[in-house]
Amino acid sequence: MTHSKILEIEDLTVSFHTRVGDIQAVRGVDLELYKGETLAIVGESGSGKSVTAKAIMRLLSKKQSSIKQGSILFDGIDLSHASEGQMMNIRGKDIAMIFQDPMTSLNPTLTIERQIIETLRMHQKLTKHEAQKKAVELLEMVGIPQPEIRNKQYPHQFSGGMRQRVVIAIAIACNPKILIADEPTTALDVTIQAKILELLKDLQKKMDTSIIFITHDLGVVANMANRVAVMYAGKIVEIGTVDEIFYNPKHPYTWGLICSMPTLDLKDKELYTIPGSPPDLIHPPKGDAFAPRNPYALSIDTLEQPPMFRISDTHYAATWLLDPKAPKVSPPDEILRRQQIFERLEAGEVVQ
Amino acid sequence: MSEDKRKLLEVLHLKKYFNQGSRQEVRAVDDVSFDIYEGETFGLVGESGCGKSTTGRTIIQLYEATGGEVLFNGQNIFKIKKSAGRNKLRQEIQMIFQDPFASLDPHLTVKDIIAEGMDVHHLSGTSKERENRVYELLEEVGLNREHAGRYPHEFSGGQRQRIGIARALAVDPKLIIADEPISALDVSIQAQVVNLLKKIQRQQGLTYLFIAHDLSMVKYISDRIGVMHQGMIVELADSEELYRTPLHPYTESLLSAIPQPDPISERKRQRLEYQSKKGNGQMKKLREIAPRHFVYCAEHEVTEYQQKYKTIQNEKEESRDEIN
Numbered sequence: 001m002t003h004s005k006i007l008e009i010e011d012l013t014v015s016f017h018t019r020v021g022d023i024q025a026v027r028g029v030d031l032e033l034y035k036g037e038t039l040a041i042v043g044e045s046g047s048g049k050s051v052t053a054k055a056i057m058r059l060l061s062k063k064q065s066s067i068k069q070g071s072i073l074f075d076g077i078d079l080s081h082a083s084e085g086q087m088m089n090i091r092g093k094d095i096a097m098i099f100q101d102p103m104t105s106l107n108p109t110l111t112i113e114r115q116i117i118e119t120l121r122m123h124q125k126l127t128k129h130e131a132q133k134k135a136v137e138l139l140e141m142v143g144i145p146q147p148e149i150r151n152k153q154y155p156h157q158f159s160g161g162m163r164q165r166v167v168i169a170i171a172i173a174c175n176p177k178i179l180i181a182d183e184p185t186t187a188l189d190v191t192i193q194a195k196i197l198e199l200l201k202d203l204q205k206k207m208d209t210s211i212i213f214i215t216h217d218l219g220v221v222a223n224m225a226n227r228v229a230v231m232y233a234g235k236i237v238e239i240g241t242v243d244e245i246f247y248n249p250k251h252p253y254t255w256g257l258i259c260s261m262p263t264l265d266l267k268d269k270e271l272y273t274i275p276g277s278p279p280d281l282i283h284p285p286k287g288d289a290f291a292p293r294n295p296y297a298l299s300i301d302t303l304e305q306p307p308m309f310r311i312s313d314t315h316y317a318a319t320w321l322l323d324p325k326a327p328k329v330s331p332p333d334e335i336l337r338r339q340q341i342f343e344r345l346e347a348g349e350v351v352q
Numbered sequence: 353m354s355e356d357k358r359k360l361l362e363v364l365h366l367k368k369y370f371n372q373g374s375r376q377e378v379r380a381v382d383d384v385s386f387d388i389y390e391g392e393t394f395g396l397v398g399e400s401g402c403g404k405s406t407t408g409r410t411i412i413q414l415y416e417a418t419g420g421e422v423l424f425n426g427q428n429i430f431k432i433k434k435s436a437g438r439n440k441l442r443q444e445i446q447m448i449f450q451d452p453f454a455s456l457d458p459h460l461t462v463k464d465i466i467a468e469g470m471d472v473h474h475l476s477g478t479s480k481e482r483e484n485r486v487y488e489l490l491e492e493v494g495l496n497r498e499h500a501g502r503y504p505h506e507f508s509g510g511q512r513q514r515i516g517i518a519r520a521l522a523v524d525p526k527l528i529i530a531d532e533p534i535s536a537l538d539v540s541i542q543a544q545v546v547n548l549l550k551k552i553q554r555q556q557g558l559t560y561l562f563i564a565h566d567l568s569m570v571k572y573i574s575d576r577i578g579v580m581h582q583g584m585i586v587e588l589a590d591s592e593e594l595y596r597t598p599l600h601p602y603t604e605s606l607l608s609a610i611p612q613p614d615p616i617s618e619r620k621r622q623r624l625e626y627q628s629k630k631g632n633g634q635m636k637k638l639r640e641i642a643p644r645h646f647v648y649c650a651e652h653e654v655t656e657y658q659q660k661y662k663t664i665q666n667e668k669e670e671s672r673d674e675i676n
Contacts, residue, residue: 044538045509160400189399189565194609194623216539219611223618242615260543261613262572270550271543271572277508341616351616 006177006210007033007056012070012080014048014055017063021282025051027234028070030308033178038204038211040221040242042257043231046278049214052231053180055080056212057097058087074178093123096171100183102163106155112139112166113151119173138169142199161192168199175207182214197223218261222246227314230254233279233289240315247342249335250309250317252296259334272332288320296321296329357389360425360527360559361411367419368403368410380406382583383420385638388527393553393560395574395591397567399606403583404563408529411561412445424527443473446520450532452512456504462515463500466490469523489518494548510541517548521556529561534569546573567610571595576644579603582628588638589645597664599647599657602626 014026026048033039041049054060056072058079072079075094077086091097099105107115116135120126126134132151139147142165155163164184171179181200185193197220204211213224221228221242228245230238230253238251249255259272276293279285285292291301298320300306309322320326330336344351368381381403388394396404410417413429422429424441432438446469449455456465463486467476476482487497493514504512513533520528530549534542546569552558564570570577571591578588579602587600598604605626611618634650641647641657649657 044540190567190609191399191605191626194611197611198623217611218539218613219618222613222615223611223621246613246615256540258613260540262543262568270547273543273547274540277510 004035005032006035006074007031008071008073009052009056010071010073012052012055012072013068014051014060014065015068016065018282023281024284025065025234025281026055027281027284029231029234029236031229031236031239033210033212035177035210036204036208037226038213038224040213040215040225040228041231042214042216042218042221042228044216044278046281047231048234049231050182053097053182053212053214056178056180057091057095058082058084059097089123092119092171092176093174094176095178095180096174096176098164098167098171098179098181098184100186102160102167102187103155105167106163108155111152111154112158115166116151116170116173119170123174134173135169138173139166141172141203142166142169143195144169161188161196164188164192164196165199168196168203172203172207172209176209178212179204179209180212180214183216184213185220186215186217193220200224218246218257230257233284234281235289235318237290237319238317240311240317243342243345244312244315247338247345248311248315249338250311250315250322251290251319252294252321252331253290254317255331255335256293258338259332272334288318298326357391359387359423360390361388361561362423362426363387363407363411363420364423365420366407366410366417366422368406368415369418372418379583381410384580384583384585385420386578386585386588388559388561390526390559391553391557392575393562393573395570395577396561396563396580397565397570397577397606398580399565402580404565404580405531407580408447408531408561408563412447412529439473443469443523444526446523446525446528448513448516448520448528448530448533450535452509452516452536453504455516456512458504461501461503462486462490462507465504465515466500466519466522469519473523475523485522486518489522492521492552493518494544508541509537510544513537513545514548517545517552521552525558527559527561529563531563532565533562535564535566542569549573567606579606584648585638585646586648587646593642593645596668597642597645597661599641599645599660599664600649602628 009029009031012026012029015022015024029052041052043049055067056079067080070080113132113135116138117131120131120134135151136147139150144150144162144165158166185196188196215221225242227241229236230251232253238245238249238254245254249258256274260274262271274293279289287303288301288306291297300320306318306320308316308318310316321329341351363384363386366381366384370378370380384407396407398404406415409415411422417430429441432441466486466489467482470476470482470485486500490497490499495511495514507515534545537545550573553560562570562573574591577591577594578585581602587594587603595607598607605624608622608624636648636650638646638648639654641654642661647657
């Protein structure tokens with residue numbers, strides 16, 4: 001992985017306007033994306049992960065929402081203030097998006113070919129014939145058999161997995177620098193999911209694209225990501241390399257997420273659950289938004305928002321537990337087990 | 353689970369064909385047989401279109417079976433003619449649905465949603481008793497009595513699923529068919545609902561048919577699991593056993609496709625592709641390969657599978673020895 005930044009988000013703040021007040025969906029997100037890497041954003045529904053992605057693409061409705069603060073720097077342009085004309089040039093060409101539901105992200109009244117060509121001809125000076133040829137190549141690239149025939153068909157003639165391949169073909173049509181995948185496999189079966197993930201990794205290798213991968217499935221994250229950002233209540237609460245997040249997590253929310261997945265030898269034990277429910281983002285709590293659900297909460301959590309504490313050059317977490325003055329706490333057993341693996345990894349051991 | 357446990361539900365050669373006889377005939381469920389013992393959780397897993405939901409819906413008679421029998425407490429439920437008998441059955445088998453948004457009537461208060469079944473089966477008593485029972489149920493599923501007067505739209509997905517569970521429990525069922533009850537929920541909420549289902553089962557001795565595609569959750573909640581593929585059960589075993597020694601190639605491919613929340617094992621994971629083999633006219637059915645472990649196969653394949661079973665077991669033991 002080279003370390004040149006391709007996207008830099010600073011203090012991004014997004015609100016939705018409703019009758020009862022503004023919902024502060026994203027509350028000051030700082031994020032960097034490097035060339036060729038896959039950054040996963042995880043969190044519960046309503047944590048702001050999809051809103052962050054849509055803000056980058058400027059796909060949020062102007063009537064219902066606004067970017068209150070912050071900047072999204074891409075290629076010297078601040079996307080948060082870019083004009084619709086500028087965005088039209090960037091969307092689909094430099095930054096492309098894959099949505100969760102392949103059933104609704106394609107137009108049912110147009111052939112697959114028309115939908116691929118639309119993107120190609122918008123951004124590249126191709127004749128119709130050249131574009132058609134390119135469409136066939138793209139379908140072949142994403143593993144759709146008989147592309148010449150499939151090209152002329154309509155979305156309803158494709159299965160869910162095949163439709164998602166078409167969506168991916170459209171997304172990669174112009175060799176985008178950034179691919180944003182918002183829960184691209186959530187609606188698919190596991191075996192189909194596995195194939196789509198393999199396809200994405202394969203394409204990434206060929207094209208050196210950076211991927212922002214949004215999901216709530218930690219298994220998929222472990223499989224895909226180089227780095228992971230954990231979001232809660234509109235903020236990034238922890239960010240680090242995939243090994244740091246899975247084997248040395250520091251934020252109690254990350255602990256909760258990891259522990260609520262059933263692991264192999266858990267049969268008769270209760271699953272760990274995060275008590276309570278996410279906070280009301282119309283009136284977000286004053287201190288750490290996770291404090292009311294956090295068994296490890298300190299009294300300062302209800303008063304003051306914790307800053308991002310540095311654990312390593314790549315690993316940061318926003319919890320007061322990392323303050324030098326904080327009492328030592330013992331994380332759940334599953335996390336302790338993982339930390340042992342991390343120590344061995346740090347020592348340079350090959351862990352099986 | 354001991355062998356002398358009583359069978360609560362026996363599904364025998366169940367078939368459900370849609371558009372039967374026409375060119376678009378779909379054999380959604382094609383000769384499925386399994387038993388569910390009293391107090392256990394039987395998991396049915398498979399990918400979309402494998403027939404797992406159709407199986408559940410045919411058992412509860414949301415669909416009319418094309419063939420086969422379903423015995424509940426030893427009685428063939430497709431043959432019950434008297435309406436009293438049918439009502440009793442509908443009380444004893446309840447269902448929890450996948451979509452917590454579509455399965456609750458938005459016009460009714462939570463109280464009326466939960467009590468509807470009680471009213472139908474004349475279990476409500478006086479309005480005071482009815483109310484108290486609703487409060488009791490709400491508390492049992494982790495909600496509180498103030499919620500009784502509210503409407504479904506005021507609740508989150510996880511809370512709605514709790515209401516759906518309370519509604520099922522309201523009529524004192526024996527068997528609950530849970531069709532993907534947690535698929536629409538967030539991971540942390542999934543764990544809450546699964547813990548709740550387990551708690552209720554412990555307290556009331558309920559029996560579950562748990563239908564899902566999320567294999568790790570199914571393994572966690574089920575005592576035994578049937579893997580479905582193309583309308584048939586291809587493998588059936590105790591859940592630990594199934595995950596430790598999967599025998600049918602389809603089960604292997606399904607298990608190998610699940611990503612684990614563990615980057616080290618993810619870097620090594622090899623996915624196995626499943627090629628379905630055409631049976632050359634041989635009689636295939638579920639055959640017992642090891643005790644309580646069944647695989648759908650032809651007679652001559654039995655020895656092959658038994659060999660495979662031994663090999664896997666030996667490998668497991670060797671790797672265990674290495675660790676020690």
